[in-house]
Amino acid sequence: MTRITRRAVLGACAALAAPATLRAQPRTIRWGDLLPATHPQVRMIDRIARELREKTAGRLEIQSFPGGQLGSGRDMMEAVSTGALQLTTDGAGALSAFLPALSVVEAPYLWRDAAHMAKVTATPVFARLNGELVARRGMRMLGVTYYGKRHLTSSAAKPVRGVADLAGFRLRVPPVDVFRAMVEAWGGRPTPINFNELYLALAQGAVDGQENPLPTIHAAKLFEVQKHLVLTGHIITPRMPIVNEAFWRSLAAPDRDAFEAAIASAAQWQDAELLRQESELVATLKGAGMEVIEVDVAAFRAPVLARVPAQFAERWGQGTFDTLAAL
Template sequence: MTRITRRAVLGASATLAMPITLRAQPRAIRWGELLPATHPQVLMVDRIARELREKSGGRLEIQSFPGGQLGSGRDMMEAVSTGALQFTTDGAGALAAFLPPLSVIEAPYLWRDAAHMAKVAATPIFARLNDQLVARRGMRMIGITYYGKRHLTSSAAKPVRSVGDMAGFRLRVPPVDVFRAMVEAWGGRPTPIAFPELYLALAQGAVDGQENPLPTIHSAKLFEVQKHLVLTGHIITPRMPIVNEAFWRSLATPDRDVLEAAIASAAQWQDAELARQEGELVATLKAANMEVIEVDVAAFRAPVLAKVPAQFADRWGQGTFDTLAAL
């Protein structure tokens, strides 16, 4: 009869445990976000992470870095391009710094509503732009999500009740030339400021106002430093999860399928959540002592459509704006 000693049991246990421990180490996927952790776009990433961890048996793990921890939006897109970061999420206008024709997808007064905007993902125009982004910068857009309808806010000293009030108005915009052209068409002074610096810039009066969707205005607490909410609805913004192409191709096909499905599922939740919040936030911001100003949207739209599509037609392709508008 073989005698089993305590030392033998412990030695065997250690031997068995070692390869299991090594196999259990997850593959880390870094995902950077500019928005605060409470924004639905960041919560979308959290949902993707949970589903991916569950469906991969813990082999794949998304590490989320919200609130601009990894730098500006441009910094994070550069990092995705080089492979230092696997994922980020940003708008078409910002991504146009890497592929200029992409800015058409975030053109002012292009989309009628979120459902109209969502149609672009199935068009040859979007597929061609994605192929070009992969070829030129090593990044791929994984579909399109809804970020919201953008509105203006302004300081107590600078109420905006008509497009004429935009003359000389210092409006913070993201560093996107189409946004700058829109503000100039209104007669304003576009002022690019990185989003993490926006609250302080508004508090110090460096700019008179800013523009963003209602959930962003609320989650960033901009109502604390802005008095007027001006319902211009000037841009319906798409946001795209962007992945490093080499990383994407390095995943086994089943893992890539699981990740793509998790993104699609979480994006559907995020889109619905943003729409729900938009339906409530005008009242919420009014309760936070913002004055809600309903302007003549057609008067804001007219000078922009008279100038901006023609100004960018060579970049976007002749007729592209009209083709998308007619979807």
């Protein structure tokens, strides 16, 4: 008679249990962002992570890396393209470094408001651009979120009350050529600086001012190093969750569906939260010591529209700017 030892029984149990244990291990998904952890865009990622964990019974686990922990926006998009990072969030202008035609989605004075901008996802233009991004760079846009209406800020020594005050003004912009062209149309000196270096650059006087949406100005505490808030409203910025295509296709179809649903739900919250903050933040920033300057927006718009759409028409496609503006 074969003697069954305790060691044999334990070994058999371990062998049987091992596959189930391995299957239960969550798949870790890294998502990088330039913005601080308090910004609604990063809180959106946290909401997506919670919902996705619940809907997949813990199979998919998102780890968020805010505040530029994984490098500049360009660094993170490069990493998503190669598959070293699964997701990041960035603007259309920044993403145009990989697909130049995408910069039209973040063109100055294109969108009327957040609802107008949201219409772009249903257009053939967006579908074509997304297909080209997948084919050329192995990345996919999973939607469009509202990042906010961009305004100028300036140092105490450089108040901006009209376009003429921007002559020779050193304005920090993202490393995006459409932004540079906009500032040049105003007569300013565009100065590209990575966002995670911006606070220090302003504090040291390397630039005279910068431009961003109100929630970003507040979350990054730029009011500590800028005196004037200039309400130009020059760009309504979209920001897109960007995923590595090979990783995306490696997910089971139900998990992709759960992911998309979580993004849609969290993005809806984020957009509403940013709009709520924008409605309050002018007063908040004024209370923090900034002088709020209301300018003639039409005077800022005119030189930009006279120059920028024509300058980029070949890249964007003839008539694309006007087609999107008319949505």
